[in-house]
Amino acid sequence: MFDHDDVRTAQEITQQPRVWRDAGEMVRARRTAIDAFLARHADARIVLTGSGTSAFIGRIAAPALTRATGRRVDAVAATDIVSAPCAAFAENVPTVLVSFARSGRSPESVAATELADQLLTDVHHVIITCDVTGDLYRRHSARADDLVLVTPDGTNDAGFAMTSSFSSMLLVALLVFAPRGDEAVAALASAGEWALNDGGTLPAELAATGFARVVYLGSGPLTGLAQESALKLLELTAGRIVGMFDSPLGFRHGPKSILDDDTLVVVFVSADPYTRQYDLDLLGELVATAGAHRVVAVSAEPVAVDGATVWTLPGVAGLDDAALALPYAVFAQSLALGQSLRLGLTPDNPFPSGDVNRVVQGVTIHRLDAAPTAS
Known part of the structure; x- marks a missing residue:
């Protein structure tokens, strides 16, 4: 469809069918570890989080996963967790926090996991990310009872806007929590x-x-x-x-x-x-x-x-x-x-002035000193 081979965003859009197939193979290869993690936390509340486009993954997945699993699944943006953590985690119940992150470097993404650890007695993390060098991957891959899943090569979109990173992380979440046959991935x-x-x-x-x-x-x-x-x-x-x-x-x-x-x-x-x-x-x-x-x-x-x-x-x-x-x-x-x-814009960098950035900048994470109010 696109003749602009020099536009990374176009390439990242067109690669999606291939990376969806690769994502299906990745989840299938990790199925034993995934099922063991889910079995250990079968009664936990599931919270899907992320910032911007990554938050919208949760908003898409939560209703479907609630219906498919019969479990409580909530979508709460990382920006909402960070700004009002005691509201997001008002109930001190066993929780699985699923964090979506293209790079895992945005300040809110890391802070949301830290606040969950601070406010909840029993919390475990699923990290679905596109970047093995990101902060979320590095922090949680070393934790014994967290589950870290990396989307296929090439999905850490270099363009400004999330495209293949968005769809591949969404597919991984759906396959993890509501498994479907290979034929469904092939059809998609x-x-x-x-x-x-x-x-x-x-x-x-x-x-x-x-x-x-x-x-x-x-x-x-x-x-x-x-x-x-x-x-x-x-x-x-x-x-x-x-x-x-x-x-x-x-x-x-x-x-x-x-x-x-x-x-x-x-x-x-x-x-x-x-x-x-x-x-x-x-x-x-x-x-x-x-x-x-x-x-x-x-x-x-x-x-x-x-x-x-x-x-x-x-x-x-x-x-x-x-x-x-x-x-x-x-x-x-x-x-x-x-x-x-x-419009004659540069899709890979539509804001050359730097007013809006690929990875959010300028966010100050304020320390939460108050004792947990969850009960």
């Missing part, structure tokens, strides 16, 4: 290849159109993907194109005011038959709403809504929404990259 990888080739025509067309704002909508796990998609657009266009996210039901409660002639609306359609009804209702409403905004449905199954453009992934019908988030993300990443290139 094949769908990703289609999204980059035949399916890449639509994102390229939309990028060339030059919308001033893009709204991403999704329900359940796909709300987290909508949030990540909006961020990807903001990052790669240096904020020159407005990205917004919401759920289909929430969008009616005021945010729908954003619609105008320069707005593109993308609805990530749920695979859940019940939830899907609400997505289709909103799609029908959106195409009937006055204005020249364009409406796109991204779906794993055919969608029949007159007036909406439908982007249908082949071969993944029957997979759950958290898994579908991987090839769905390719659509959003491709659109964001296309917009960035159209």
Whole structure:
């Protein structure tokens, strides 16, 4: 899809089907150790954390893992843990803290694990990272009862925006806590290849159109993907194109005011038959709403809504929404990259001034002196 071989971000987007297959093989190779860790902590609360895009991985995975495991799984951003740790860990219960981190070097990522150790009597860590030289990897790989998993080679994205690091860490989490067969990973990888080739025509067309704002909508796990998609657009266009996210039901409660002639609306359609009804209702409403905004449905199954453009992934019908988030993300990443290139920006470094950095800088971590209040 992309002819810009010198753009690392483009390469990192296009490598995703391959690294998804590699991630599946990595988890399979570590299955014995993974299952032993999970068995030792079978009754623990699971908290999924990370900063920025890494936090959105948790937001996508948590509803799916709660449903698949029947366990309590919460998504709490590392930034929220650091700023209000006694609220995040108000209950002193056995906890598994799952930290997602591309580099493992952001100050909040390290501080979140330290605060968990400080406030909780019984806490163990799962580190899912792309960098074996990062602080999280180094600190936790030496701890006897922590589980450290490294995504495949090449996923420590060199570009500014997280792309293959995001999707590979998400896939690892899903495979760890809700194992699925090799055929599911193969289907996702094949769908990703289609999204980059035949399916890449639509994102390229939309990028060339030059919308001033893009709204991403999704329900359940796909709300987290909508949030990540909006961020990807903001990052790669240096904020020159407005990205917004919401759920289909929430969008009616005021945010729908954003619609105008320069707005593109993308609805990530749920695979859940019940939830899907609400997505289709909103799609029908959106195409009937006055204005020249364009409406796109991204779906794993055919969608029949007159007036909406439908982007249908082949071969993944029957997979759950958290898994579908991987090839769905390719659509959003491709659109964001296309917009960035159209604007004449440098996607690998859209902020040459250094105002926004690949690894967050300037954060002061304040010491928590108060005694733990959890009970």
